[in-house]
Amino acid sequence: MKLTTLKAAACVAFTASAAFAEPVNLTLSGGNPGGLWSLLGAGIDRATKADDADSVVTYQATGGGFANIGLLGKDRTDLGLLHDAEAKIALNGGEPFQEPIENMRAIGYMYNWAPMHFFLDRGLAKKYDIDSLDDIVDSGAPLRIGINRSGNITSNVALFMLEEAGVTEDVISADGGQFVRAGANEQADLIQDGRLDMITNGIFINHSSFRAVDENSDVVLLGVPAEIVEATNEEFGTGTMTIPSGSYSNLETDVTTSALGALLVATEDMSEETAYSLTGSLVKNIDEVRAVHNSMKQLSPELLATPSVLPFHPGAERAYREADLIK
Known part of the structure; x- marks a missing residue:
C-alpha cells in the first residue's frame, strides 16, 4: 500500500511522538485456543513488543464474542475480540444480554471480510x-x-x-x-x-x-x-x-x-494513554498482525481506523488522527 507524501509525513511524526508511550500490560479475551483469534492475540502482543519489549498482551481463551462482551461489560478483561454484529446486539440489549452493554469502545477493525x-x-x-x-x-x-x-x-x-x-x-x-x-x-x-x-x-x-x-x-x-x-x-x-x-x-x-467483521474492543475505563499507545503500535507494526495467517494479508491501517457500530476509544481516535487516518 502506497502512502501519499502527506500521509507518510504524518505517520513519521506520529511514530516519533508515540515512541515515548509507556509499555502496556493488558489481557485480551478471544476465542478457542488455536483459532484465528488466538493468532490475532499473538500478533497484537508482538506489535506492542515491537515498540517496547516490556509490553505484554496476554491472550485468554473464551467462548467467543458474546462471552467477551460479558467480560467487558463487567470490567473483567482489558480487551476483547468480537464481531460487529455481536456488538450491535449488545448495544440493543438483545439476547443473550439482559440489558444494553454501553461501556465498549473500539480500538480498531481487525477484518471485515x-x-x-x-x-x-x-x-x-x-x-x-x-x-x-x-x-x-x-x-x-x-x-x-x-x-x-x-x-x-x-x-x-x-x-x-x-x-x-x-x-x-x-x-x-x-x-x-x-x-x-x-x-x-x-x-x-x-x-x-x-x-x-x-x-x-x-x-x-x-x-x-x-x-x-x-x-x-x-x-x-x-x-x-x-x-x-x-x-x-x-x-x-x-x-x-x-x-x-x-x-x-x-x-x-x-x-x-x-x-x-471482527473488532478489537476496550472499555471506556481504559486510560487514554494506554489506548493511544496500543493503537499506535498496531498502526506502526501492522505487519506483525498480518503475518499471523494468510487470511490477514488484507489488514491495513485504514481498515483499523474504519468506523464501526462502536465509537472509537478517545486514545485510539487520537492515534488515528495523528496518523492522518481519520479527520
Whole structure:
C-alpha cells in the first residue's frame, strides 16, 4: 500500500511522538485456543513488543464474542475480540444480554471480510429451480439446512437472512425439511455424507470447511437479494461483500452478500494513554498482525481506523488522527 507524501509525513511524526508511550500490560479475551483469534492475540502482543519489549498482551481463551462482551461489560478483561454484529446486539440489549452493554469502545477493525455463504446441493437446486435464497420459500423443497450452533453469531445472521427471504422453520417443516444445528466443520461433514442439503456460515472465502465442501460435494452458492443484504446490514451492523465468480467450482457469477467483521474492543475505563499507545503500535507494526495467517494479508491501517457500530476509544481516535487516518 502506497502512502501519499502527506500521509507518510504524518505517520513519521506520529511514530516519533508515540515512541515515548509507556509499555502496556493488558489481557485480551478471544476465542478457542488455536483459532484465528488466538493468532490475532499473538500478533497484537508482538506489535506492542515491537515498540517496547516490556509490553505484554496476554491472550485468554473464551467462548467467543458474546462471552467477551460479558467480560467487558463487567470490567473483567482489558480487551476483547468480537464481531460487529455481536456488538450491535449488545448495544440493543438483545439476547443473550439482559440489558444494553454501553461501556465498549473500539480500538480498531481487525477484518471485515467474512461473508455469509449459503451452499445448496446442486441436484436439489436444479430439481427445485433454486438459484437464490428467495427461491426456497415457494419451491416446496424438503431441505435439511445446517445452522451454526446457538451462541455463534453466524446462526443469528443466517436465521435472520433466511427469515427475510420467507424461509422460517415452519415453512421448512411443512415441506418436510428441518433446521439442523451444527458447527462449521460438522456441517461440512454432514453435507458430504448426504445428511444435510444446505449449509450456512459466515467465514472467509475458501475457508478450510468450505474447501472441503466444494471439493467433496456437488454444491452451488446461492445468491442473496439486495434487499436482504440491506436489511441484514441494518439489523446487525455488518457490511456488504462480493464473493467473486470462480471462488468455488460451480460459481459462475459474483454473489453479493452480508459480511461479518471482527473488532478489537476496550472499555471506556481504559486510560487514554494506554489506548493511544496500543493503537499506535498496531498502526506502526501492522505487519506483525498480518503475518499471523494468510487470511490477514488484507489488514491495513485504514481498515483499523474504519468506523464501526462502536465509537472509537478517545486514545485510539487520537492515534488515528495523528496518523492522518481519520479527520
